[in-house]
Amino acid sequence: xxxxxxxxxxxxxxxxxxxxxxxxxxxxxxxxxxLEEVLAAFISVEKVDEQNPEEVVEKAVKEIEDxxxxxxxxxxxxxxxxxxxxxLGSPDIALKILKEIEEKLKEKxxxxxxxxxxxxxxFKLSCKGHPLAELSRTIIPGE
Ligand SMILES: Nc1ncnc2c1ncn2[C@@H]1O[C@H](COS(=O)(=O)NC(=O)[C@@H](N)CO)[C@@H](O)[C@H]1O
Numbered sequence: 001x002x003x004x005x006x007x008x009x010x011x012x013x014x015x016x017x018x019x020x021x022x023x024x025x026x027x028x029x030x031x032x033x034x035l036e037e038v039l040a041a042f043i044s045v046e047k048v049d050e051q052n053p054e055e056v057v058e059k060a061v062k063e064i065e066d067x068x069x070x071x072x073x074x075x076x077x078x079x080x081x082x083x084x085x086x087x088l089g090s091p092d093i094a095l096k097i098l099k100e101i102e103e104k105l106k107e108k109x110x111x112x113x114x115x116x117x118x119x120x121x122x123f124k125l126s127c128k129g130h131p132l133a134e135l136s137r138t139i140i141p142g143e
Pocket of ligand 1: 019020043044045046080081082088089090091094116117118119120
């Protein structure tokens with residue numbers, strides 16, 4: 001898994017078109033979303049993650065919690081992003097992993113939104129620009 005973590009004044013998105021034949025089913029309300037004072041986690045799920053999805057979810061949640069506590073925010077945007085890797089995992093497993101990351105963060109008391117999976121989306125982001133505002137993490141099961 002590859003993660004780009006951006007601490008932002010806000011992140012907002014708007015769903016445009018389908019990027020997959022069968023994208024995630026979403027409600028009208030989910031077609032747009034915005035969070036303020038947010039840690040945006042742009043996530044590419046990779047083929048290697050399919051060896052142990054549970055471990056990858058656990059490690060991703062830990063990394064996100066670690067950065068969120070350093071930048072002092074409880075607002076997290078889980079954003080599916082297919083452009084951080086050339087070894088993408090299957091959409092079905094990727095969606096499952098992203099949903100589990102969302103759920104575990106919510107269980108831990110974070111205010112979490114997850115951008116819809118399988119769509120082209122317009123988005124706006126306002127990176128804060130401090131030294132910890134742009135970070136990346138690579139998660140490999142078994143390592
Ligand atoms: N492995 C993945 N990790 C994260 N998001 C993914 C993954 N696979 C698919 N997606 C989601 O599905 C969307 C399209 O994925 S994609 O790999 O870019 N595929 C396409 O763009 C297709 N139009 C051609 O393959 C992405 O924008 C993202 O929302």
